[in-house]
Amino acid sequence: xxxxxxxxxxxxxxxxxxxxxxxxxxxxxxxxxxxxxxxxxxxxxxxxxxxxxxxxxxxxxxxxxxxxxxxxxxxxxxxxxxxxxxxxxxxxxxxxxxxxxxxxxxxxxxxxxxxxxxxxxxxxxxxxxxxxxxxxxxxxxxxxxxxxxxxxxxxxxxxxxxxxxxxxxxxxxxxxxxxxxxxxxxxxxxxxxxxxxxxxxxxxxxxxxxxxxxxxxxxxxxxxxxxxxxxxxxxxxxxxxxxxxxxxxxxxxxxxxxxxxxxxxxxxxxxxxxxxxxxxxxxxxxxxxxxxxxxxxxxxxxxxxxxxxxxxxxxxxxxxxxxxxxxxxxxxxxxxxxxxxxxxxxxxxxxxxxxxxxxxxxxxxxxxxxxxxxxxxxxxxxxxxxxxxxxxxxxxxxxxxxxxxxxxxxxxxxxxxxxxxxxxxxxxxxxxxxxxxxxxxxxxxxxxxxxxxxxxxxxxxxxxxxxxxxxxxxxxxxxx
Amino acid sequence: xxxxxxxxxxxxxxxxxxxxxxxxxxxxxxxxxxxxxxxxxxxxxxxxxxxxxxxxxxxxxxxxxxxxxxxxxxxxxxxxxxxxxxxxxxxxxxxxxxxxxxxxxxxxxxxxxxxxxxxxxxxxxxxxxxxxxxxxxxxxxxxxxxxxxxxxxxxxxxxxxxxxxxxxxxxxxxxxxxxxxxxxxxxxxxxxxxxxxxxxxxxxxxxxxxxxxxxxxxxxxxxxxxxxxxxxxxxxxxxxxxxxxxxxxxxxxxxxxxxxxxxxxxxxxxxxxxxxxxxxxxxxxxxxxxxxxxxxxxxxxxxxxxxxxxxxxxxxxxxxxxxxxxxxxxxxxxxxxxxxxxxxxxxxxxxxxxxxxxxxxxxxxxxxxxxxxxxxxxxxxxxxxxxxxxxxxxxxxxxxxxxxxxxxxxxxxxxxxxxxxxxxxxxxxxxxxxxxxxxxxxxxxxxxxxxxxxxxxxxxxxxxxxxxxxxxxxxxxxxxxxxxxxxx
Numbered sequence: 017x018x019x020x021x022x023x024x025x026x027x028x029x030x031x032x033x034x035x036x037x038x039x040x041x042x043x044x045x046x047x048x049x050x051x052x053x054x055x056x057x058x059x060x061x062x063x064x065x066x067x068x069x070x071x072x073x074x075x076x077x078x079x080x081x082x083x084x085x086x087x088x089x090x091x092x093x094x095x096x097x098x099x100x101x102x103x104x105x106x107x108x109x110x111x112x113x114x115x116x117x118x119x120x121x122x123x124x125x126x127x128x129x130x131x132x133x134x135x136x137x138x139x140x141x142x143x144x145x146x147x148x149x150x151x152x153x154x155x156x157x158x159x160x161x162x163x164x165x166x167x168x169x170x171x172x173x174x175x176x177x178x179x180x181x182x183x184x185x186x187x188x189x190x191x192x193x194x195x196x197x198x199x200x201x202x203x204x205x206x207x208x209x210x211x212x213x214x215x216x217x218x219x220x221x222x223x224x225x226x227x228x229x230x231x232x233x234x235x236x237x238x239x240x241x242x243x244x245x246x247x248x249x250x251x252x253x254x255x256x257x258x259x260x261x262x263x264x265x266x267x268x269x270x271x272x273x274x275x276x277x278x279x280x281x282x283x284x285x286x287x288x289x290x291x292x293x294x295x296x297x298x299x300x301x302x303x304x305x306x307x308x309x310x311x312x313x314x315x316x317x318x319x320x321x322x323x324x325x326x327x328x329x330x331x332x333x334x335x336x337x338x339x340x341x342x343x344x345x346x347x348x349x350x351x352x353x354x355x356x357x358x359x360x361x362x363x364x365x366x367x368x369x370x371x372x373x374x375x376x377x378x379x380x381x382x383x384x385x386x387x388x389x390x391x392x393x394x395x396x397x398x399x400x401x402x403x404x405x406x407x408x409x410x411x412x413x414x415x416x417x418x419x420x421x422x423x424x425x426x427x428x429x430x431x432x433x434x435x436x437x438x439x440x441x442x443x444x445x446x447x448x449x450x451x452x453x454x455x456x457x458x459x460x461x462x463x464x465x466x467x468x469x470x471x472x473x474x475x476x477x478x479x480x481x482x483x484x485x486x487x488x489x490x491x492x493x494x495x496x
Numbered sequence: 497x498x499x500x501x502x503x504x505x506x507x508x509x510x511x512x513x514x515x516x517x518x519x520x521x522x523x524x525x526x527x528x529x530x531x532x533x534x535x536x537x538x539x540x541x542x543x544x545x546x547x548x549x550x551x552x553x554x555x556x557x558x559x560x561x562x563x564x565x566x567x568x569x570x571x572x573x574x575x576x577x578x579x580x581x582x583x584x585x586x587x588x589x590x591x592x593x594x595x596x597x598x599x600x601x602x603x604x605x606x607x608x609x610x611x612x613x614x615x616x617x618x619x620x621x622x623x624x625x626x627x628x629x630x631x632x633x634x635x636x637x638x639x640x641x642x643x644x645x646x647x648x649x650x651x652x653x654x655x656x657x658x659x660x661x662x663x664x665x666x667x668x669x670x671x672x673x674x675x676x677x678x679x680x681x682x683x684x685x686x687x688x689x690x691x692x693x694x695x696x697x698x699x700x701x702x703x704x705x706x707x708x709x710x711x712x713x714x715x716x717x718x719x720x721x722x723x724x725x726x727x728x729x730x731x732x733x734x735x736x737x738x739x740x741x742x743x744x745x746x747x748x749x750x751x752x753x754x755x756x757x758x759x760x761x762x763x764x765x766x767x768x769x770x771x772x773x774x775x776x777x778x779x780x781x782x783x784x785x786x787x788x789x790x791x792x793x794x795x796x797x798x799x800x801x802x803x804x805x806x807x808x809x810x811x812x813x814x815x816x817x818x819x820x821x822x823x824x825x826x827x828x829x830x831x832x833x834x835x836x837x838x839x840x841x842x843x844x845x846x847x848x849x850x851x852x853x854x855x856x857x858x859x860x861x862x863x864x865x866x867x868x869x870x871x872x873x874x875x876x877x878x879x880x881x882x883x884x885x886x887x888x889x890x891x892x893x894x895x896x897x898x899x900x901x902x903x904x905x906x907x908x909x910x911x912x913x914x915x916x917x918x919x920x921x922x923x924x925x926x927x928x929x930x931x932x933x934x935x936x937x938x939x940x941x942x943x944x945x946x947x948x949x950x951x952x953x954x955x956x957x958x959x960x961x962x963x964x965x966x967x968x969x970x971x972x973x974x975x976x977x978x979x980x981x982x983x984x
Binding site: 057060061062063064065066067068069096098100102105106107108158160287289290291294295296297 | 578579580586588593596598599600602697698699700701702704705706732733734735736812813815816818819820822824825826836840860863864865868872
C-alpha cells in the first residue's frame with residue numbers, strides 16, 4: 017500500500033554578513049588567515065571582555081528585512097544561547113531569541129513550471145558565528161580555530177512552506193541572489209558564508225497536522241540541499257510505511273554516501289537556557305535610520321526583471337536569467353546600453369556565448385576576461401553588419417583567448433564582411449562556372465541545391481560574404 | 497616621618513606628594529612594609545607587586561618634579577583581584593584562575609594608572625565575588641582588622657581590610673549585591689558603589705553583568721570622591737556604560753545640607769536589624785538633621801523581595817558568565833582529560849569552589865526550560881517593581897538612608913554552614929544593585945567593639961549628592977578616623 021505523501025520543508029539559512037570586522041569585536045572577518053590570527057580577546061572569550069555591537073551588521077540585517085518586505089523591530093534584544101563546545105569560547109552564543117530584528121517577510125520564488133510560489137519568512141535574526149574544530153593533521157588531538165568566531169550572521173528562518181526539494185532549492189537560490197544583490201553576503205558556499213539547515217517532514221496528503229520533523233544540519237551547496245532532502249523524504253516515507261515512526265532529531269548529510277545520519281535526538285538536545293544578554297542594551301532603531309537604509313537599497317531582483325522585460329523587450333524567462341545576479345544584470349545593461357537598438361541580441365550573447373565561456377572557466381560575469389564594453393564592441397559589428405553572426409562567434413573566441421578588441425581581430429584577420437555587390441557577384445560567377453552540373457540540376461528544378469551554392473560562395477569568401485546580400489544575388493543569378 | 501604617613505587619607509597624600517613633603521618612593525615603601533607586616537595576620541593581598549610599584553613610584557616622582565603628574569600622581573592603591581592587570585595575575589579568588597595573567601588592563605586600572613596612581617598589588621576576595629564574608633576565597637579567608645577572629649565582610653573583603661588597616665589608602669572594589677558597602681561597614685571605612693554604567697566594567701571579571709559595578713573603598717567620602725572621579729566615565733568598550741559627563745565629586749562635597757530631604761527606608765528597620773545597630777543609625781540620622789537635613793520615613797514595599805530576586809538573577813547570569821572557564825583556552829585544566837566531557841567536568845569541578853558551584857547550579861536551574869518563567873522572568877518583574885519603588889521614593893526625598901548590614905561583623909566560620917543566613921547579610925544592600933542606583937556606606941559607630949555602617953542611596957547618577965551628605969556627616973563625626981589598635 018502506498019499512501020500519497022506530502023513533503024513539508026522549512027529552511028534556516030545562515031548568511032555571513034560581509035562586514036569588515038566582527039559583530040562584537042574589531043577583529044577582521046576575512047577568510048583563510050592562519051588559525052586564530054583573527055581572534056581578538058573578545059572572540060577568545062577572555063575574562064573581563066565585553067561585546068560591542070557592530071552597526072554595519074545592523075544596517076545589513078535591516079537591508080535584508082526591507083528587501084523581503086518584513087517588519088523591522090524598533091527594539092530587538094540580544095540573547096545568550098548557552099552550551100558548551102570548544103569552538104564556542106564564551107560557553108554561549110550571542111543571538112536573538114524572543115525579539116529578532118526582522119520578522120514576517122516573504123519571498124516570491126519562480127518554480128520550474130513557471131509558476132510563482134510565495135515563501136513566508138518567519139524571522140531573520142542577528143547572531144555571531146562559532147569557531148571551527150580542526151581534526152586534520154593533528155593526530156588524536158582536536159584543534160580550535162577561532163577566526164570565524166564572532167563573524168556576523170543573519171539566520172533567515174522560513175515558514176514550512178516548501179513542498180519539494182526543488183522548491184527548497186529554488187527558495188534558497190532566491191535568498192542567495194538577494195543577499196548578493198544587497199551586497200550583505202558574498203554568498204560563498206564553499207567557505208561556508210552561506211549555508212542552511214533543512215527541517216523536513218512528511219504527512220498524508222490532505223492532512224493538516226504536520227508530521228514529526230528531522231533537522232538536517234549545515235548543508236553548504238544547492239545540490240546537497242536537494243539530495244539531502246530527497247533522501248530524507250524517502251527515508252521518512254519508507255519508515256512510516258513499514259510501520260515505524262519518525263523521531264524528532266538532528267541529522268547530518270553525508271555527501272559522500274548521499275545519505276543523512278542521526279546526530280542527536282530531541283532527548284539529547286541541549287537546553288539552551290536563552291536569556292537576554294545583560295552585556296548588551298536592547299537594540300533600538302529609529303525611523304530615520306531605517307529610512308536611510310531604505311534609501312540606500314539597490315533595485316531588487318524582481319523589480320529589475322520586470323524593468324528588463326519592459327525596457328528591453330525581453331521574455332520573462334530571459335529577464336529572470338539576466339537578473340539572477342547583480343553582476344550579470346549590470347553587465348547585461350552595460351552591453352545593452354552600448355548597442356542600443358539590439359537588446360535582444362545583447363541578451364542572446366550574454367546568456368549564450370558569454371555564459372558558456374564563463375561557465376567553462378568557472379568565472380563570474382564581473383570577470384576581467386570579457387568586460388562589457390569589449391563584448392559590446394563585438395555586438396556593434398554585428399549590428400552594423402561589419403561581420404555576420406557566424407563570424408562573430410569566431411571573433412568572440414579570439415577575443416576570449418587573446419583579450420583583444422573585436423575591431424582589432426576583425427582587422428588583423430581580415431574578417432570584415434563583404435558587402436560590395438560586385439565582389440559577391442564575381443564570387444558567384446566563379447562558383448557557377450566551376451559547378452556546371454549542379455547549376456543545370458538547379459535550373460531543372462532541384463531547389464535544394466540553393467544551399468550548395470550558398471555554401472560554395474561562403475567558402476570562396478572565407479565566410480565573409482554578407483549572408484542577406486548573398487541570398488538576394490544568388491536568387492537573381494542562378495535562374496540565368 | 498614615614499611611619500606616620502598611613503594616618504593620612506588619599507587626598508592628603510596626593511597633596512603631600514604634589515607639594516613634595518615626601519616622595520612616592522618613600523610612601524610606597526612605607527605601605528609595602530605595612531602590607532608585609534600584616535599579610536600573615538590579615539591575608540588581605542593575593543599578589544604584592546613591590547618591584548613594579550617601586551619602579552612606577554620613581555617614575556611618578558619624576559613626573560611630579562616635572563609638574564606633570566595626574567590627580568593621583570604617586571598615590572599607592574591596590575586592586576580587587578578581579579580587575580584585569582596586564583602582566584600581573586588576576587585570580588578572582590579562585591583556583592580556576594590561579595595561573596591567569598591577563599594580557600590587558602581593565603579600563604578602571606588603565607584610568608587610575610593614567611591619573612598617576614601606583615598599584616601595590618591585588619586584593620583578596622570571595623571567589624568570583626560570590627560571598628559576604630571573604631571565606632570563599634581559594635587563597636584563604638581575610639580577617640577583620642578590628643578583631644581577627646571576625647570576617648571583614650565580602651566579597652571585597654581584602655580591599656576593605658587593607659584600607660581599614662591602612663595597608664593602602666584606597667582600593668578598587670566591586671559591588672554586585674553589597675560587596676563594597678557591606679565590607680566597608682564591617683571594617684569601619686567608606687565605600688561607594690556608583691550608578692550602574694558609571695564605571696566601565698571592561699576588564700572587570702564578570703559575576704552578574706546586570707548588577708556588577710566597580711567602585712571605591714577609602715577612609716573618607718572625600719577620598720572616595722577623588723578616586724571615583726578618576727575611575728568613572730564612558731567607555732566605548734562597555735556597551736552598558738553611560739555616556740554622560742563625570743561631575744567633579746570633590747568640588748561639591750562641602751555643599752550645606754540645609755533643605756536636603758532624607759528618607760529612612762522603613763523596610764530596613766525590621767526584625768532582622770540588630771537593636772544596637774539601629775541605635776547607631778538613629779544617632780547618625782540625628783547628626784544629619786542637626787546639620788540641616790530634614791528626615792522622614794519612606795516605604796518601599798517591594799524591597800523585602802530583594803534577596804530572593806537577587807538569588808535568581810545573579811546566579812542566572814553567573815551560570816552563563818562562568819561558562820568560559822572550561823579548561824580550553826586559559827585557567828585551570830585537569831590533568832590528562834580522557835575526552836571532552838571529562839575535560840569540562842574535572843577542570844570545572846576542580847577549579848571552582850563550593851559557593852561558586854552552588855550558584856552556577858542555581859542559575860542553570862532557574863534558566864532551564866520549564867522553569868524560566870517561574871523564576872527568571874518573575875524575578876525580573878519583581879526587579880521592575882523594586883526599581884519603581886525607588887523611583888517613587890526619589891520623587892519625595894533626595895537621598896535614602898538605612899543600615900548597611902543587619903549586624904556588625906560575625907565570627908569566621910559562624911555562617912558558612914548555612915548559605916541562606918549568609919545571603920541575608922546583603923538584605924539591605926541588594927536593592928540598590930537591582931535598581932542600578934549609587935549607594936555608599938560610611939562608619940557610624942561601633943557595636944561590641946566592631947564598626948557598623950550607615951548606608952546612603954541616591955537617585956541615578958546622584959553620586960555627588962550622596963558623597964556630599966556623607967562628607968557633611970564626616971565633618972561632624974570622627975568614626976571614619978578611628979583605626980584598629982593593632983594597625984594604628
